[in-house]
Amino acid sequence: MTLLAIDIGNTRLKWAMYSEPRWGARLLAQGVEFLDHIDRLSESHWAGLPAPRMMVGCAVAGEAVRRRVDEQLEMWDLEPHWVHSSQQAAGLINGYDHPGRLGADRWVAMIGARNRQLARQVSKPIIVVMVGTAVTVEAIDASGHFLGGLILPGHGIMLRALESGTAGLHVPTGEVRQFPTNTSDALTSGGTYAIAGAVERMIGHLQAHTGEEPVRIMTGGAAWKMAPSMTRPFELVESLIFDGLLAIAEERLERQPEAPRAA
Ligand SMILES: Nc1ncnc2c1ncn2[C@@H]1O[C@H](COP(=O)(O)OP(=O)(O)OP(=O)(O)O)[C@@H](O)[C@H]1O
Numbered sequence: 001m002t003l004l005a006i007d008i009g010n011t012r013l014k015w016a017m018y019s020e021p022r023w024g025a026r027l028l029a030q031g032v033e034f035l036d037h038i039d040r041l042s043e044s045h046w047a048g049l050p051a052p053r054m055m056v057g058c059a060v061a062g063e064a065v066r067r068r069v070d071e072q073l074e075m076w077d078l079e080p081h082w083v084h085s086s087q088q089a090a091g092l093i094n095g096y097d098h099p100g101r102l103g104a105d106r107w108v109a110m111i112g113a114r115n116r117q118l119a120r121q122v123s124k125p126i127i128v129v130m131v132g133t134a135v136t137v138e139a140i141d142a143s144g145h146f147l148g149g150l151i152l153p154g155h156g157i158m159l160r161a162l163e164s165g166t167a168g169l170h171v172p173t174g175e176v177r178q179f180p181t182n183t184s185d186a187l188t189s190g191g192t193y194a195i196a197g198a199v200e201r202m203i204g205h206l207q208a209h210t211g212e213e214p215v216r217i218m219t220g221g222a223a224w225k226m227a228p229s230m231t232r233p234f235e236l237v238e239s240l241i242f243d244g245l246l247a248i249a250e251e252r253l254e255r256q257p258e259a260p261r262a263a
Pocket residue numbers: 008009010011012013131132133134154155156157192220221222225226
């Protein structure tokens with residue numbers, strides 16, 4: 001029973017086909033598409049795929065984009081299941097004031113991180129950093145309570161904000177330097193260390209709160225660019241959102257093993 005997992009981000013849609021809706025399932029195919037091009041998925045990337053039996057996804061780009069993807073999914077006989085943040089799911093408890101208002105991508109990534117820990121039988125606090133269009137930094141305690149998290153502008157947004165908000169700054173790409181000596185390097189390093197500094201503070205908060213050194217996981221399209229500038233090592237897990245979607249799909253199937261398929 002194959003599973004199609006979809007992550008609609010702020011800028012790009014990522015999809016992956018798995019052999020079954022279970023933790024640890026085999027990856028059969030995957031792809032990425034900018035949101036501008038998602039209306040062709042059924043004729044392009046998805047045209048040659050065997051029909052998935054189940055679909056689970058998370059979307060933060062808004063209702064309209066999600067509906068465009070639903071239209072593409074009409075090529076197959078399945079009922080799309082879009083994940084919403086809830087009070088509790090797949091080993092994670094949501095500490096947000098209004099659990100449903102937590103971004104679904106954040107929720108799913110944390111479920112991925114928590115289930116990686118559960119699979120390894122490790123119970124430690126976890127920091128989850130997602131580096132994409134926006135950056136999020138989440139804190140989870142050893143028993144799987146999401147305590148809270150930070151949202152900050154991604155590197156691209158920070159630099160574009162500087163470009164449009166100042167008279168004389170233009171933003172060619174620079175290098176990350178400890179002591180930048182030109183504008184490009186100063187801007188690139190400023191953005192990078194702003195993110196690294198926020199992460200470092202959250203690690204400190206979680207460590208003080210739990211008395212334990214947290215496990216640190218980083219994901220998102222630009223994670224590999226951020227990782228070298230962190231003061232403490234991070235595990236890079238590109239598939240974190242898909243891992244979370246697999247855990248959610250598995251839990252969903254266990255709860256309703258004979259879920260009727262859409263006509
Ligand atoms: N050197 C850098 N350091 C940190 N972040 C960077 C760097 N260069 C680019 N980025 C960020 O990476 C983002 C692009 O990454 P990508 O498109 O892979 O993100 P994404 O995870 O697909 O985002 P989303 O899921 O929100 O669509 C840019 O928006 C920018 O903020």
